[in-house]
Amino acid sequence: MDEKQLRALVTSILAELPSGGEGSGADNFAPKTAPIPLEASARHVHLTTEAIESLFGKGAALTMKRSLSQPGEFLSEERVKLVTPKGELPGVAVLGPARKAVQAELSLTDCRALGLNAPINLSGDLTGAADVLIVGPAGHIDAKGCVIAARNHIHMTPADAARYGVSNGAYVQAATDTARPVTFGNVAVRVSADFALAMHIDFDEANACAWTQGASVTIRPCGKRDGTASPETTAAVAAVPAAGQPDLPKLITESLAKTLAQSSQTLLIPKGTLITPAAKDVFFSAGVTLKVQ
Ligand SMILES: [Zn+2]
Numbered sequence: 400m401d402e403k404q405l406r407a408l409v410t411s412i413l414a415e416l417p418s419g420g421e422g423s424g425a426d427n428f429a430p431k432t433a434p435i436p437l438e439a440s441a442r443h444v445h446l447t448t449e450a451i452e453s454l455f456g457k458g459a460a461l462t463m464k465r466s467l468s469q470p471g472e473f474l475s476e477e478r479v480k481l482v483t484p485k486g487e488l489p490g491v492a493v494l495g496p497a498r499k500a501v502q503a504e505l506s507l508t509d510c511r512a513l514g515l516n517a518p519i520n521l522s523g524d525l526t527g528a529a530d531v532l533i534v535g536p537a538g539h540i541d542a543k544g545c546v547i548a549a550r551n552h553i554h555m556t557p558a559d560a561a562r563y564g565v566s567n568g569a570y571v572q573a574a575t576d577t578a579r580p581v582t583f584g585n586v587a588v589r590v591s592a593d594f595a596l597a598m599h600i601d602f603d604e605a606n607a608c609a610w611t612q613g614a615s616v617t618i619r620p621c622g623k624r625d626g627t628a629s630p631e632t633t634a635a636v637a638a639v640p641a642a643g644q645p646d647l648p649k650l651i652t653e654s655l656a657k658t659l660a661q662s663s664q665t666l667l668i669p670k671g672t673l674i675t676p677a678a679k680d681v682f683f684s685a686g687v688t689l690k691v692q
Contacts, residue, residue, distance in 0.1 A: 435618060436614075463495065504547060506602050577611065585621060619683075660685035
């Protein structure tokens with residue numbers, strides 16, 4: 400069993416552990432918080448087969464240096480230089496395998512240095528992407544509309560998604576366990592059988608939270624169900640939680656939780672209130688934030 404398999408096993412065992420018995424108090428509210436590995440991605444490009452030949456020579460292919468956490472993905476030995484009228488970045492990593500579109504993923508700090516106004520997009524979404532010249536040892540390509548600042552996201556398998564009570568396209572908050580703790584909002588959840596459980600951030604974000612190897616995040620819902628609300632909306636909802644909230648009984652059961660989840664995104668829970676595990680699951684799945692008073 401290698402480290403990755405062991406990590407996955409420990410994560411799955413932690414996720415199975417009960418978060419508190421039937422009689423646990425509201426202040427023990429602990430949704431499915433098994434930690435998720437937090438990985439930082441350095442600036443890099445993805446290339447097409449044609450682009451690889453233009454940059455590294457006819458018949459050239461990428462040479463694997465080491466594999467990455469997502470199955471099949473690898474860091475290659477090859478490097479390119481990115482050039483704009485305002486500046487250049489040498490030694491930029493090339494990730495393999497070849498893709499259908501050229502894409503450069505840079506931090507916002509990199510973009511500033513290059514004078515680029517790149518959108519914050521999920522990898523693969525080149526809407527509004529900026530232009531850059533990519534230079535290799537055998538040639539260069541004028542890569543139009545290919546620079547993005549990668550939007551942070553969490554990769555997980557369908558089994559992970561079921562355990563965490565989220566689905567593909569959901570958005571969550573992710574709190575780091577790092578020396579400078581940061582909670583990222585509106586983190587996109589991407590679900591595929593081909594993925595390995597990990598959250599990906601860029602190096603601006605990594606430095607912001609003082610990321611180190613082995614860091615992890617715990618996630619909770621963003622307080623919305625369809626992934627369309629903005630972080631501002633989420634903050635506004637959290638700021639006015641008590642408006643119109645009914646008086647709560649001392650015990651919140653699953654059926655009551657279902658009723659409450661239909662009308663409230665945030666609930667103020669008086670200290671000492673008992674919430675059954677099934678009720679906690681209802682709140683978590685519905686994205687309801689519980690605030691213990
Ligand atoms: Zn990723």
